[in-house]
Amino acid sequence: MSWLDKISGSRLLTEGVRRKSVPEGLWTKCESCQSVLYRAELERTLEVCPKCGAHRPIGARARLHHFLDPEPRIEIAAGIKSVDPLGFKDSRKYTERLSEAIEDSQENDALIVMRGQLMGLPLVTAAFEFSFMGGSMGSVVGEKFVRGVNTCLDHGIPLVCFAASGGARMQESLFSLMQMAKTSAALAKMHERGLPFISVLTHPTMGGVSASFAMLGDLHVAEPNALIGFAGPRVIEQTVREKLPEGFQRAEFLKDKGAIDLIVDRRDMRERLYKLLSMLTHFKPPLAA
Amino acid sequence: MNLNYLDFEQPIADLQQKIEELRFATQGSEVNLTAEIAALEGKIVQLTEQIFANLTPWQVAQLARHPQRPYALDYINGIFTEWEELHGDRHYADDPAIVSGVARLEGRACVVIGQQKGRDAKERVLRNFGMPRPEGYRKALRLMKMAEKFQLPVMTFIDTPGAYPGIGAEERNQSEAIARNLFELSRLRTPVIATVTGEGGSGGALAIGVADVVMMLQYSIYSVISPEGCASILFKSASRAPEAAAAMRVGAQDIYNLKLIHEVIPEPLGGAHRDPAAMIASVKARLVEHLERLVQRPMTVLLHDRYQRLMNFGAYEEPQVVTHLKAVG
Numbered sequence: 001m002s003w004l005d006k007i008s009g010s011r012l013l014t015e016g017v018r019r020k021s022v023p024e025g026l027w028t029k030c031e032s033c034q035s036v037l038y039r040a041e042l043e044r045t046l047e048v049c050p051k052c053g054a055h056r057p058i059g060a061r062a063r064l065h066h067f068l069d070p071e072p073r074i075e076i077a078a079g080i081k082s083v084d085p086l087g088f089k090d091s092r093k094y095t096e097r098l099s100e101a102i103e104d105s106q107e108n109d110a111l112i113v114m115r116g117q118l119m120g121l122p123l124v125t126a127a128f129e130f131s132f133m134g135g136s137m138g139s140v141v142g143e144k145f146v147r148g149v150n151t152c153l154d155h156g157i158p159l160v161c162f163a164a165s166g167g168a169r170m171q172e173s174l175f176s177l178m179q180m181a182k183t184s185a186a187l188a189k190m191h192e193r194g195l196p197f198i199s200v201l202t203h204p205t206m207g208g209v210s211a212s213f214a215m216l217g218d219l220h221v222a223e224p225n226a227l228i229g230f231a232g233p234r235v236i237e238q239t240v241r242e243k244l245p246e247g248f249q250r251a252e253f254l255k256d257k258g259a260i261d262l263i264v265d266r267r268d269m270r271e272r273l274y275k276l277l278s279m280l281t282h283f284k285p286p287l288a289a
Numbered sequence: 290m291n292l293n294y295l296d297f298e299q300p301i302a303d304l305q306q307k308i309e310e311l312r313f314a315t316q317g318s319e320v321n322l323t324a325e326i327a328a329l330e331g332k333i334v335q336l337t338e339q340i341f342a343n344l345t346p347w348q349v350a351q352l353a354r355h356p357q358r359p360y361a362l363d364y365i366n367g368i369f370t371e372w373e374e375l376h377g378d379r380h381y382a383d384d385p386a387i388v389s390g391v392a393r394l395e396g397r398a399c400v401v402i403g404q405q406k407g408r409d410a411k412e413r414v415l416r417n418f419g420m421p422r423p424e425g426y427r428k429a430l431r432l433m434k435m436a437e438k439f440q441l442p443v444m445t446f447i448d449t450p451g452a453y454p455g456i457g458a459e460e461r462n463q464s465e466a467i468a469r470n471l472f473e474l475s476r477l478r479t480p481v482i483a484t485v486t487g488e489g490g491s492g493g494a495l496a497i498g499v500a501d502v503v504m505m506l507q508y509s510i511y512s513v514i515s516p517e518g519c520a521s522i523l524f525k526s527a528s529r530a531p532e533a534a535a536a537m538r539v540g541a542q543d544i545y546n547l548k549l550i551h552e553v554i555p556e557p558l559g560g561a562h563r564d565p566a567a568m569i570a571s572v573k574a575r576l577v578e579h580l581e582r583l584v585q586r587p588m589t590v591l592l593h594d595r596y597q598r599l600m601n602f603g604a605y606e607e608p609q610v611v612t613h614l615k616a617v618g
Contacts, residue, residue, distance in 0.1 A: 077607075085547065085604035088536050090523035139603035146600060168491075168513045170523060173537035174549050177513040178602035180492060181499045184468055185475030185599045192476075208513070210464040211452075211492045216472055230463040230492075231454030235518075239454050249459060259462045 030054055046266045055203065055223045055266055059105075060112040060129035063162055067270060068116040068125060076113040076124070077147040082140045085175055094171040097133065105132045109140040110165070113148040115155075119274045121283045122157045124148045128164040128202075128209075135165035137209050138172040142179025145213060149186040158196040158277055163214040167207020180212035187216045196280040198273060201228045201251070201260065219276060220260040221269075222251035228260075295351050297340060301559070304333045337559050344508075347531035349540040350516055352508035353487045357562040359569060361388055361403025361446040364486060367569035368576065369394055369401060377428060381461065384425030386417045386449070387497075389432045394444070395577055397584075400436035402429045402497055403446030406487075419488075420453035423466035426496050430470050433477055442480040442580055445497040450515060452493030467496040474499035475599060480583035480591060482576060484554075485509045485541070486561075501595050502579045503549075505541035506568070507556040512539040549602070 026039050032054035042049075046066050047056040064073075081102075088094040102108060110132040115124050126148050128135040145161070152159045168176040190197050199217030201210075203226035211230050222228060229249040237244060247253045254260045264272045277283065291302035308329050315322050344352070352358070365372055369392035377383040389402040404421060407413030429445075436443045452463055474481060474497075483500035489511030505511060512519075516534035521527040523536075538544065541553045554575055557564035583591065 080605050080607040083604050083606050086536070086538050090533075090536060091525070139605045143603050143605055170514055170519050170537070172604070173513045173539070174511055174544055174547070175602065175604055177491060177495055177511075178549065178599070180468075180495060181471050181475065182599045182602050184471035185499070185596055188472050188476045191472075208492055211467040212471060213468070215462070215465040215468040228464075229459050230452065230467070231459065236454045236456060236459065240456055242456075244456065248456070254462075257460050257462070259465065 031056075048266050053224065053265070055225065057130055057164070057203070058266070059131065060107070060127035060162075063127045064112060064114050064116075064125060067127075067160075067162075068114060068118060069120070071117075073114050073116040076115060076151055077144045078108065078112075080140050080143060081108050082138055082172075084171070085139070086171070086173060088171040088173075097171070101132045105129055107132055109144070110135045110137070111141040111144045113144050113151075115151055115157075118160075118270065118277065120285050121274060121277055121281070122155065123160060123277065124152050124157060125160045125162070127162040130164040133169060135163075135209070136167060136169035136176070137165060137179050137183075137212075138169035138176045139179065141169075142176075142182045145179075145183045146186045149183075149190055152195055153189055153193060156193070156195065158198070158281055159190060160198045160200065160273060160277075161213065161217075162200045162202055163205040163209055164202045165205060165207070165209035165214075167209055176208065180208050183213040184216060187213055196277060198277065200264075200269070200273075201254075202226050204228070206230070206232060215259075218280065219262075221273070222254065222260050222263050223266055224251055224263055226251045228254050293357065295348070295355070297344075297348050297351075298337075298559075301333060301337055301340065304329055304336065308333075334558065341559065344540075345531065346510075346534040346538065346540045346543070347516065349508050350488075350510050350530075350534050352560045353510045355560065355562050356408075358487055359561055359565045360408070361405045361448060361486070363565060364446055364484075364569055364572060365390075365392065365401055365403060367566070368573040369399070372401070375432065378424040378431060380424070380427065382422075382424045384417075384422050384428060385415050386419055386421040386453070387425035387429055389429055391441070394573075394580065397580070398441050399580075400432050400441050400443045401446075402432055402443065404449040404494075404497070406448060417453055419449045420451060421449065421493060421496075422453050422455065422458045423461040423463050426452075426463075426466035426470050429497050430466075430473060433470075433473060433481075437477050437479050440479055442482070442584065443477070443500075444576060444580075445481070445483045445500065447483060447485040447489050447494045447498050447511075448487035448509075449490045449493050450488055451490035452496070467492045470496040471499055475596065476592065478588055478592065480580065480586075481595075482579055482583070484572060484576070485511050485550075486572075490515060499595075499599070501583055501591060502551050504552045504554055504575060504579075505544060505550050506554050506561060506572070507541055508560050509541050510534075510539040511541070511544055511550075512537045 030049040033052035035051040047058040084094045113126040196218045198219045199214050201222040205228045251263050294302040311322050372392040374390040388405045404419050406419035407416040481500040482502045483498045485505040516530040517527045519533035520529040545553045557567045561568040
C-alpha cells in the first residue's frame with residue numbers, strides 16, 4: 001500500500017466514522033467569533049458562547065428551566081390560544097401561520113408564564129418564545145402576561161419577564177395595540193401593591209413590547225448586546241436618512257443613555273436577580289430565618 | 290385634476306368645475322342659469338352620497354389624512370373657550386407635535402391635549418408631521434398629572450402617523466415615554482375622553498388614548514401599524530397599502546363593530562373638511578354629553594370601569610379547565 005493510499009484510505013475511514021457517530025447539529029459555529037462550538041457545552045452555558053460571550057437566542061422553556069428552581073413550577077394559562085378576530089390574510093392566512101408556529105415551536109403562543117421559585121424566593125416568571133411569530137404580542141400574550149400579574153397580586157410575589165419580541169402582532173391589529181394598554185394597566189396594580197417587577201430585555205425587544213410593559217420595570221436589566229428600541233433601525237435609517245451611530249439601540253448604548261439599570265450575563269442571571277429581588281422584597285431564606 | 294379632491298372624488302370635482310364655469314359665464318350677463326346650477330348642485334349631493342356610501346378602508350385612510358381636515362387646534366379653538374397653551378416637559382424641550390393646555394368646555398375647566406399636524410410646508414416641518422418625540426409624551430404626562438391634582442377632566446385629540454422614529458427619540462427612550470403614559474392614564478384619577486380625529490397611528494396614538502370614553506370620527510383610522518408599514522412587511526411592498534388597510538380593518542366603523550371603541554361620530558357629507566364648523570359642533574356636543582355623565586360618577590367606579598375595559602381587550606380561546614371537586618362531608 002502506497003503512502004497515498006494510506007492517507008486517502010484513512011480519510012475515507014474518518015469520514016465514514018464521523019457520519020455514523022456524529023449526527024447533524026452536534027457542532028455549531030458562533031456567529032460572533034466564528035469559533036466552532038460543541039452543542040452540549042452550549043446548552044450548559046445557556047447558549048452563551050464560551051469563547052467570546054456572545055448571547056445566542058434561547059427558547060422560552062429552556063430559559064425558564066435554567067432560571068427557576070426545579071420545584072415547584074406551575075405554568076399559568078398554558079391552554080389559551082390565539083384566534084383570528086379580523087379574519088386576517090396577507091400572502092397567507094393568519095390561522096395558517098398560527099398552526100405552523102404551534103407545530104414548529106410546540107408552544108401555544110409567544111409567551112410562557114410560570115409560578116415558581118428563585119433560590120427559594122417565590123415569584124412569577126414570564127419568558128418570550130421568539131421563534132413563535134417573532135415573539136409578537138397579540139391577545140394571548142397580553143392575557144397571559146395579565147394572568148401572571150394577577151397571580152403576583154394574589155400571592156404578593158414579584159414578577160420577572162424576559163422579553164424577546166419584534167413588537168405587536170400585526171395580524172390582530174388594534175387588538176394587539178390594546179394589549180400595550182392592558183399589560184401596562186396591570187403593572188400599575190403591581191406598583192400600587194408595592195410588588196417588584198423586573199424587566200429583562202433580551203435580544204431583540206422592540207416596538208409595542210418595548211413601548212409597554214418591558215419599559216415599566218422597577219429595574220431594567222438587559223443581556224449584553226441586545227437590540228432594544230421603539231422603532232427598528234431600518235425604519236429610522238429610512239426616516240432620518242443618515243447613518244446610525246455605532247452600537248445604536250444596543251444594551252450598552254441604552255445603559256449609557258440612562259434607559260436601563262444594568263447589563264447582566266445570562267449565566268449570572270439567577271444569582272444577580274435573586275440578590276436584587278431578595279433586597280427589594282426583604283426576603284429571608286427559610287433556613288436562615 | 291383638482292388637488293382639493295382625492296382620486297375617488299374626481300367625479301365630484303368635475304361637477305363642481307362645471308358649476309363654476311356656469312357661474313363665471315353668467316357673471317354680468319342677462320342669461321339666468323340659476324335653475325341649471327341648482328340642478329347640478331343637487332347632483333353633486335347625490336353623487337357624493339353615492340361615493341361615500343361605499344368607501345374602502347384605504348379611501349377612509351386617505352380621508353383621515355386629508356390635508357384640509359380639521360386639526361387639533363381647529364377643534365380646540367372651535368370647542369373650548371379661554372384656551373391657554375402650556376409648553377414643555379420641564380426636562381428637555383417643547384414638542385410642537387403635541388399641543389396641550391387648559392381651556393373651558395361650556396364653562397368647565399379642562400386639560401386638553403392633542404397631536405397637531407401642520408397646514409403648510411413650513412408648519413408641517415415645525416410640527417414634525419404630527420409625529421411626537423418623547424418630550425411631547427412627557428409634556429402630555431405632565432399635564433395629565435396636573436389635571437389629576439386639580440381635578441380637571443382631560444380631553445385628548447388623536448391625529449398622528451405615529452411616534453417619531455428618530456435617533457434622538459430613541460436616545461431619549463421613546464418606548465418608555467409611551468409606556469409611562471399608558472401606565473399613568475390607566476389609573477389617572479380624573480375623567481379622560483379621547484377622540485381620534487384623523488390618523489390613530491399605533492403606540493404613538495395610544496399614548497394619549499387610554500380613556501374612559503374613546504370616540505372616532507367616521508372617516509378616521511386606528512391601527513397597530515400604518516397600512517404602508519404593514520404592507521411592506523407582510524405584503525412585501527408598501528404599494529399594497531390598500532390591501533393592508535382592509536386586512537387590518539383600520540376604519541372607525543369596523544373598529545366600533547369589533548367593540549374596541551365606544552362611539553363613531555358621523556361626519557358631514559364628503560368628510561370633516563367639507564364642513565369643519567358642523568364637524569366641530571358635533572364633536573363638541575358629544576364631548577359635553579359624555580363629560581356630564583362621567584363627572585357624575587364616583588372616582589372608584591370610574592377607575593374600576595376603565596380598568597375592566599382594558600382587561601377585556603383581547604380575542605382568544607381557552608379550553609375549559611376541568612376541575613375535580615371533592616364532595617364535602
